[in-house]
Amino acid sequence: EIMLTQSPGTLSLSPGERATLSCRASESVDSSYIAWYQQKPGQAPRLFISATSSRAAGIPDRFSGSGSGTDFTLTISRLEPEDFAVYYCHQYDYSPATFGQGTKVEIK
Amino acid sequence: QVQLVQSGADVKKPGASVKVSCKTSGYTFSSYALHWVRQAPGQRLEWMGWINGGNGDTQYSPRFQGRVTITRDTSASTAYMELTSLRSEDTAVYYCAKDSHFGDYDVWGQGTLVTVS
Numbered sequence: 281e282i283m284l285t286q287s288p289g290t291l292s293l294s295p296g297e298r299a300t301l302s303c304r305a306s307e308s309v310d311s312s313y314i315a316w317y318q319q320k321p322g323q324a325p326r327l328f329i330s331a332t333s334s335r336a337a338g339i340p341d342r343f344s345g346s347g348s349g350t351d352f353t354l355t356i357s358r359l360e361p362e363d364f365a366v367y368y369c370h371q372y373d374y375s376p377a378t379f380g381q382g383t384k385v386e387i388k
Numbered sequence: 389q390v391q392l393v394q395s396g397a398d399v400k401k402p403g404a405s406v407k408v409s410c411k412t413s414g415y416t417f418s419s420y421a422l423h424w425v426r427q428a429p430g431q432r433l434e435w436m437g438w439i440n441g442g443n444g445d446t447q448y449s450p451r452f453q454g455r456v457t458i459t460r461d462t463s464a465s466t467a468y469m470e471l472t473s474l475r476s477e478d479t480a481v482y483y484c485a486k487d488s489h490f491g492d493y494d495v496w497g498q499g500t501l502v503t504v505s
Contacts, residue, residue, distance in 0.1 A: 315492040324483055324496035325433065336494065368433055372491035376449040379433040
């Protein structure tokens, strides 16, 4: 099973700052099969990025994804108040699909 | 719009079984796969399995193989996930999620809390 390790566990930033979230896979993953989800307390996850860098419908362009092989990144260029949440990376290249443990982006 | 509406919270005793439903609308049920993902308190999301909405084929995570069964009722555009031999570690929120066609999950149900106690 592919293990996804996200870092940092918590990111404390102020609105307007840039956030860089990392996701490292235990083996190389096809970049077509990496997604990122946002989850807020008491809510279901919401798809933000698929295929490493494709924004889902309605996701603002301050969100971008990049990476290849074992290292993938979600970048939020300028944090808005609604962006503070937990973000999970997800690989669906290999079965079973797996998720990272999440990065919490909190208000500093 | 596409919606996935799950059944309500449930409390079960250890050793019992639970069956969670996921009623879909707003798209052609038979054209997409549906996944089941769970999230135990403070834990990462965990994929359990999926069902092909068209032919009913299923695939399960080895971690749940033998304990989980995913079925569908195409006439009701509804999928079901049954988990047997429940133990306290199965206490979690269970989600259904629609496959986008590319393997990511583009629409999620609201989640169903299953408490085993």
